[in-house]
Amino acid sequence: MKLVLGYLCKGRLIVAIQLPDSASLERTDEVMKKVDKIALETPGVAHTISNLGRSFVLNAISSNLGSTFVPLKPFHERRDPALSADAIAAQLRQRFQREIPEARINVFGAPAVDGLGNAGGFKLMVEATGDVNYSALQAQADNLAAKGNEQPSIVGMFNGFRASTPQLFAEVDRTKAKTMNVPLTEIFNTLQIYLGGFYANDFNRFGRTWQVNVQADAPFRINADAVRNLKVRNADGEMVPLGAVLDLRDAQGPLTVTRYNMFPAATINGVAKPGVSNSDILLTMEGLGDKYLPRSMNYEWTELSLLQKQSSKIESFRDLQQNPFSAFALGVVLVFFVLAGLYDSWSLPLAVILIVPMVLLSALTGVALMRMDVNIFVQVGFVVLAGLAAKNAILIVEFARDRQKEGASVFDAAVEAATVRLRPIIMTSFAFILGVFPLVIAQGAGAEMRRTLGTAVFSGMLGVTLFGIFLTPVFFYVIRRFTSSLSGRQSPTPAEGRDRAAQATPPVDGAGPLPEASHG
Numbered sequence: 001m002k003l004v005l006g007y008l009c010k011g012r013l014i015v016a017i018q019l020p021d022s023a024s025l026e027r028t029d030e031v032m033k034k035v036d037k038i039a040l041e042t043p044g045v046a047h048t049i050s051n052l053g054r055s056f057v058l059n060a061i062s063s064n065l066g067s068t069f070v071p072l073k074p075f076h077e078r079r080d081p082a083l084s085a086d087a088i089a090a091q092l093r094q095r096f097q098r099e100i101p102e103a104r105i106n107v108f109g110a111p112a113v114d115g116l117g118n119a120g121g122f123k124l125m126v127e128a129t130g131d132v133n134y135s136a137l138q139a140q141a142d143n144l145a146a147k148g149n150e151q152p153s154i155v156g157m158f159n160g161f162r163a164s165t166p167q168l169f170a171e172v173d174r175t176k177a178k179t180m181n182v183p184l185t186e187i188f189n190t191l192q193i194y195l196g197g198f199y200a201n202d203f204n205r206f207g208r209t210w211q212v213n214v215q216a217d218a219p220f221r222i223n224a225d226a227v228r229n230l231k232v233r234n235a236d237g238e239m240v241p242l243g244a245v246l247d248l249r250d251a252q253g254p255l256t257v258t259r260y261n262m263f264p265a266a267t268i269n270g271v272a273k274p275g276v277s278n279s280d281i282l283l284t285m286e287g288l289g290d291k292y293l294p295r296s297m298n299y300e301w302t303e304l305s306l307l308q309k310q311s312s313k314i315e316s317f318r319d320l321q322q323n324p325f326s327a328f329a330l331g332v333v334l335v336f337f338v339l340a341g342l343y344d345s346w347s348l349p350l351a352v353i354l355i356v357p358m359v360l361l362s363a364l365t366g367v368a369l370m371r372m373d374v375n376i377f378v379q380v381g382f383v384v385l386a387g388l389a390a391k392n393a394i395l396i397v398e399f400a401r402d403r404q405k406e407g408a409s410v411f412d413a414a415v416e417a418a419t420v421r422l423r424p425i426i427m428t429s430f431a432f433i434l435g436v437f438p439l440v441i442a443q444g445a446g447a448e449m450r451r452t453l454g455t456a457v458f459s460g461m462l463g464v465t466l467f468g469i470f471l472t473p474v475f476f477y478v479i480r481r482f483t484s485s486l487s488g489r490q491s492p493t494p495a496e497g498r499d500r501a502a503q504a505t506p507p508v509d510g511a512g513p514l515p516e517a518s519h520g
Contacts, residue, residue, distance in 0.1 A: 010110040011075065011445065013089055014119045015039070015068040015096075016057040016269075018104045018158075021255070022166040023064035025053060031103045032066045038095050039070050044083040046073045057108060057119045057269060058160040060256045075444040085109065086274040093156065106156040108271060117303040121156075121271035122278065124285055124305075127263040130296025134163035134254050134264070140297055141266035147288050148270060153280060157270030162255045168224055169251035177245040182234040187245060190232045195221050224248045260300060277373045278308060331383045332356055335390045347483045348401065351475040352393040358467040359389040359460050366459020367452070377449050381456030388461065392429065392468040395421045400476050410480045414473035422469060429465040433458060 015035055019028055029052055036048045048068050055065040070092075072078065072085060081087065089107045096105040109120030117123060126141045141159040148157040172187055192198055194216035201212050220226050228243030258265050272281045282305060289299040301309055332353060339349035363385060367378055400417035404410060439454020 011072050011085070012110050013070040013072070013085065013092070014056065014108045014110065015070060015092070016055055016106045016108065016119070017066035017068065018055065018058075018160070019064040019102065021064060021162055021164065022062075025063045027102075028052060028064055028066050031100060031105075032068060034100050035066075035068050035096065035105065038099065039068065039092060042088060042091055042095075044072055044078050044088045046071045055160075057106070058256075058267065059118060060160070062165075062255055075447075079443055104158060106158055106269070106271075108156070108269070111304070113304055116307070119269070121269055122281055122285070122305045123302050124268040124270075124289075125258075125260040125265040125300045125302050126159075126268060126289075126293065127260055127265045127298045127300060128296065129263055129298045132264075132296050134161075134257075137161065137264060137266050137297070138163040140293060141268060144288060144292055144299075145268050145270075147292055148268070148285060151284055151288075153273055153276040153284060154270050155273055157268065159266055159268050161258070161266035164252045165255045167251050167253050168227075168248055169253075170227075170246050170248055172246045180234055180240055180245060181236055182232055182240055182245055186232050186234070187242070190230060190242065194230050195227070260302065263298075275371060275373060277375050278305065280373075282309070331386045335386060339390070339394070343401070347479055348397065351397045351472065351479050352390050354475045355389050355393045355464070355468055355472055356386055358471065359385045359463050362463020362467070363456045363460035366455050366462075369459075370451075370455050372452050372455060375452055377453040378456040381453050381460065384457055385460040385464065388429075388432065389464045389468060392425050392464055393472045395425060396468070396472045397476050400473065404480070410477050410484075414477045417476070418469060418473040425469060426465065429461055429468075433461045433465070436461070 017028070017031060017035060019031060032050050032052060036050060039045050039048050048070055051067045051069075053063060053065060054061050054067060056067045058065065072088065073083075078084065089109070092107050093105075096107070111117040111120055124144075126137065126144060128137045138159065138161050141161055145157045145159045148154050170191065172184065174184065177184060177187060189198075193214055197213050197215040199211060200214050202209050203212065204210070215221075216230070220230070227248060228241060230242045231239040232242055232245070234240050258267055270281075270285075272278065282301065285299075293299060300306070335356075336349050336353050339352055340346055343349060360382065363378070363382060364374070367374060372378070396414075396417045399421055400410075400413040403413035403416055408416070436454050436457045439450045440458050442450035442454065
């Protein structure tokens with residue numbers, strides 16, 4: 001089973017901006033202004049919403065990070081394929097890469113399922129399951145992301161984990177703190193309140209409840225010297241500078257540490273190119289992970305990709321790739337058993353079922369001509385087509401079987417069934433074909449899903465109509481002749497069948513055939 005979850009059908013894009021480690025907020029602001037300018041110059045973009053200092057894709061806060069939301073114009077104003085969401089995303093990626101080389105900028109869609117992830121695409125977690133430091137984890141994740149970007153089906157793949165971000169390390173001199181009678185809890189509380197902020201209480205105003213959070217003003221926490229000048233109260237009630245009891249020095253460390261299943265992990269995000277299914281991407285990344293990751297590291301899927309894998313109830317996506325038509329096959333088996341019970345025969349249902357592969361071929365041909373992939377919506381169409389193809393074939397097979405019971409030859413019964421049932425088959429088939437045609441040319445929100453389903457059913461029903469009329473009588477004739485030869489009974493010739501049919505008493509409507517007169 002393949003699945004294409006269209007993140008491009010929600011009418012908005014998400015731009016993730018990342019400058020070099022510890023880049024100033026002013027530099028990030030300049031880059032985001034360039035991003036806004038380029039986005040607004042792109043046809044199809046309505047406006048932008050920027051958030052400085054925070055990455056919604058990485059779920060991290062830092063001076064070198066930023067996010068820009070790009071709402072697109074309404075769907076009825078973007079009917080041109082060049083104004084589709086995936087085309088706009090491709091244009092933005094090209095311009096960002098060419099005009100803003102000082103930052104790494106990636107364009108994502110909205111998450112396919114709200115609440116499962118912060119952006120569209122896929123997310124892979126590279127876990128350090130062995131004795132691995134953060135620098136080695138970043139190096140291996142960066143290498144895997146680079147190998148992924150070399151694949152023709154993946155775009156914008158990057159590793160958001162940074163292991164060597166410049167930091168300030170505060171080391172408390174516990175001996176000095178004890179000598180100056182400064183409790184350690186007061187030192188930690190002072191750092192928390194002045195630098196990180198601290199929740200104090202609530203108050204009611206304007207019909208709402210507001211939080212009070214205290215924090216030092218920016219000029220008093222802007223650098224290491226400002227931190228050293230912050231005061232802490234000792235047990236004697238005196239104010240002691242923090243610089244007297246702690247040492248501040250430059251250090252390096254990870255911006256954020258993500259743990260996945262208890263292991264330190266690096267997050268790799270990426271996007272599939274239009275027309276590529278998620279299962280193909282997952283297979284590709286699994287192959288790259290098995291090939292390039294060392295034994296001390298492992299990879300796992302998360303968010304929507306993980307749910308897709310779990311819902312398949314198949315151990316690996318390789319097995320999933322080898323069995324993409326499981327629902328279709330089960331539907332055909334169900335139809336076979338139902339017909340076997342209806343006809344009280346194991347051979348006659350084959351005349352109905354043999355038309356189903358022709359339907360599958362027609363649907364796949366239509367999907368291939370439209371350059372679509374066999375995703376879950378196409379498979380839903382396969383199940384629908386199996387029932388519709390069986391319905392049309394039953395109209396011919398059941399009539400031919402009844403005519404044969406009345407004494408007609410197999411050949412005459414098949415020809416008469418095809419002739420008599422031609423009009424109802426044509427009418428019902430084309431009514432359904434014209435009914436699903438709007439799905440083929442659908443536009444707007446969710447058009448990607450409606451088009452794939454509509455194309456599969458539309459082309460498949462054309463095959464049902466064409467092959468069903470001409471091949472179902474042939475299948476009926478061949479199967480009946482074959483079963484007759486196996487049972488040792490000779491089927492009547494066409495001339496004998498016509499004689500028997502002429503001698504048979506015609507049935508009365510609603511009462512069935514009259515009993516034959518006895519000859520004494």
